[in-house]
Amino acid sequence: MQTLGGFPAPASRRVSSARHNATRSWCRSAANEASAWLRPAGASRRAAATGVWVLHWPVGHVGRGFAGRTGGGGAAAGRALVPWRIAPRVYCLGPSGRAGTNVFFVRSATSWTLVDTGWASDADRIERAAAALLGGDTRPDAILLTHCHPDHSGAAERLARDWDCPVHLPAEEVPIAIGDFAAMVADAGPLDRWVVLPMLRALGRRRREAVLARSRLDCSLRAFRPGTDVPGMPGWECVPTPGHTRGHVSYSRPADGVLITGDAVVTLRVNSPAGLLLSREGISGPPWYTTWDRRLARESVARLADLEPSVLACGHGTPMTGPDTAEALRALAERLGGH
């Protein structure tokens, strides 16, 4: 895999009790995802009284960086703070944190659009990055989401309010965005079934609805259907890539093969404990523990491979480019057997 700008692979490190740490890392990432679902944006300690606190403890590490990458100084640290150019008019903020989360700034002739918003705690960092890249009082035409998971839509509410702009998302993601519990049950991935839903059910109906109401997106939501023009991004197309979530989409710019994939494909080894622990780069299917329908997800990887991208800008991991990009994605699709 060729990465942009010579981003160094994480230095190999001696890790004592590596297996134990890897398992703990996987659990933290999983619990992180669970807690973000359950923790309303800006929640106070009052939420702890609901019993949700059990899952709060791992949240702190997200956004603080990862030794040797965002927290370790050097070019990697700079990239976590300042958007860097990955293609004409496309800038990446990230990878950030152990999950290597990315958001993307896409410029047009007259304005710009933010694609995905990271975790709720990323709002300040994204606003500072936008100001550094585009000027102090800049605001986008729109925020676009690939899907409604807390590491992609977490800061949407705050940013939409601060920037006074709409949030566009695929129509099938709206029920999750507005905190519809029945939709969460219908679209549950393994982590939801094992952890999130049991916790929510344990709260009882009234407290559950209060938690979901606090975490819902109340901002100016605008639903769109894949196949239509991409709002705020002329020259881009919306590619349906269901599987990780029911309404997941990717964004493609056919003119030069730039592909923003959300979690349909990632360039971090999210499906191995060691990969998560060491933030190992590598093309991968979506994290299976938070994926709703694996068969659809595999088919979506194949659909993206058919586009033969020249730049792969994923929700997690360093964006990938170069002549081997399309081939690497093709090989992944064949490994996963989605054709």
Ligand SMILES: [Zn+2]
């Ligand atoms: Zn994600």
